[in-house]
Amino acid sequence: MDPIHPDQRGLLLELSERADETQRADETQRADERHSRQIRFAPFGAEGQARLAKAHALVVGIGALGSHVAQTLARAGIGRLTLVDRDVVDLSNLQRQVLFESADAHAGLPKASTAACAIARIDPGVEVVALDTEFDAALWHRLDRVPDLLIDGTDNFASRFAINAVSIATGVPWIHGAAVGAEGRAMVIRPGIDACLRCILPDAPTDGGGCDALGVLAPAVAHVAAFQATEALKLLGGRDAAVTRGLFVIDVWQGRFDLLFREAPPRADCEACGSRAPLAARTPATTHQANTASSYRSASLCGRNAIQVRPTSPRTLDLAAVAVTARAAGHLVDDLGGRALRVRVGELRVTLFPDGRALVFGTEQADRAIAVHGTLVGDHPD
Ligand SMILES: [Zn+2]
Structure with a gap:
């Protein structure tokens, strides 16, 4: 083949740059169309969408709540999702864990990477980092990019207090969520602005407390996840003034919905976030006790x-x-x-x-x- 003349090379470069520009314009147009109904919602609008497209949320636990919230944020057009889960898909998960299918459960696939594949099918434009591992301080220090928001998709207090500690130590806000039976609760926690999890639950066990395979209704999960995803859209879209301040509590069976601890600020005497909190409580902690007699x-x-x-x-x-x-x-x-x-x-x-x-x-x-x-x-x- 004849070598390319230097003048031609300049032309080819210009053509390829123009092609790139056209492709980028096409992608932007397609993304706008994909999210058009959300952009038309005036309080969110094009500015909220643009901010969301640059935002990064880390979802801890890709079970019922985590898969719901991750799916909603992916469909909404978040820029980046980091998904963390230590578990594999089980048949009993499918009733409420919306990103998984029968084949995933039969193969016993790891949750985070399986959810990432599902999200890639929903919108390949969302950058997804899947970590099939446990969330703790060591993992936090290995992240290549600090997230703008943490989402609680966990099922135990030990993990939630680990997220609370990371949030207090780093200033990154998080959205707590939990659902058991027909009941659920959720809350936005911005360090320095809102009460932290320990402020409202001073007596909750740090070591995880009781652990049972309790029943749960998928609609209870959906309500809690919808609250978490809505508040995430507000925070990541730069709509902080609209953030709901307080503990959202529901009982879908009884038809009860409430907001407790409205506008509650951090408690000065909180052992996690208060001014007198020991330094250890304000640094990221691991979720498990090491067995010192073993490696x-x-x-x-x-x-x-x-x-x-x-x-x-x-x-x-x-x-x-x-x-x-x-x-x-x-x-x-x-x-x-x-x-x-x-x-x-x-x-x-x-x-x-x-x-x-x-x-x-x-x-x-x-x-x-x-x-x-x-x-x-x-x-x-x-
Ligand atoms: Zn606190």
Whole structure:
């Protein structure tokens, strides 16, 4: 082929720049059309939309609340979503966790990356970062971009107080949400402006408290998630004056809706955000207690008859090598597309992640889970 003459090169560059410009204009027009009904809502408008397109929300827990809110924000045109979840999709999730399908549950796929695939099908223009891991201070420090907002999609107080601590330490606002049975609650928490979770729940257990597989109605979840998503649109769209201040509480079965702690400011004597709070309470904390006698720590997964086993220091597992060894030992192994490995060991089902973490289903005994994990990854923890 003849070399391109320098003059021609300039022309080609100009043509390609013009093509890029046209493509960008097309994309903007398509995005405007996609979000046109929201832009026509005057209190949000084009300015709110433009701000939302540059915004970044981190959703902690991609279960019922998390998948609802992530889906709504993706459809609304948020710029970036970071999705964090440590769990895999289970058949009992599908009644309310709107981003998952039967095949995801049958394969036992990790929630965050599976939700990211679903969102890419909804709008490929949304940048999604999926982290199939646990949310804690260490993860926060590994984020390449600090989010503008945190969304609570968790199911336990330990995780919520971890989010509360990160929010107080960094100044990043968060939106609390919870739903059990027919009841739900949600609240916007902006450090320095609103009461924090500890301000309104001074006596709630920090270690997670009780844990049961309680029933929940999908519409209760939908109400709470709708509140969270609406307030997220206000905050990320720069419509702070419209933010609802107070604890939104509902009982969809009784038909009760209320707003408690209206306009409540931070409490001066709050042990988390108050002026006399110990420094430790105002720095990001981890959600789990380390087992000091071991290089692994374990946590029970709420209502799942499962134990999470996690190395205390970060490591990288060669999943392909683990699969070869496990198959040679006679175990059934499923490769979940490089995102995780599912291994059946007797009556236990183990999902192993590339960061060395494992979910061991079929036991509530931490020692047993740690031992099985050690056998699979070739470690012998003391
Ligand atoms: Zn507080």
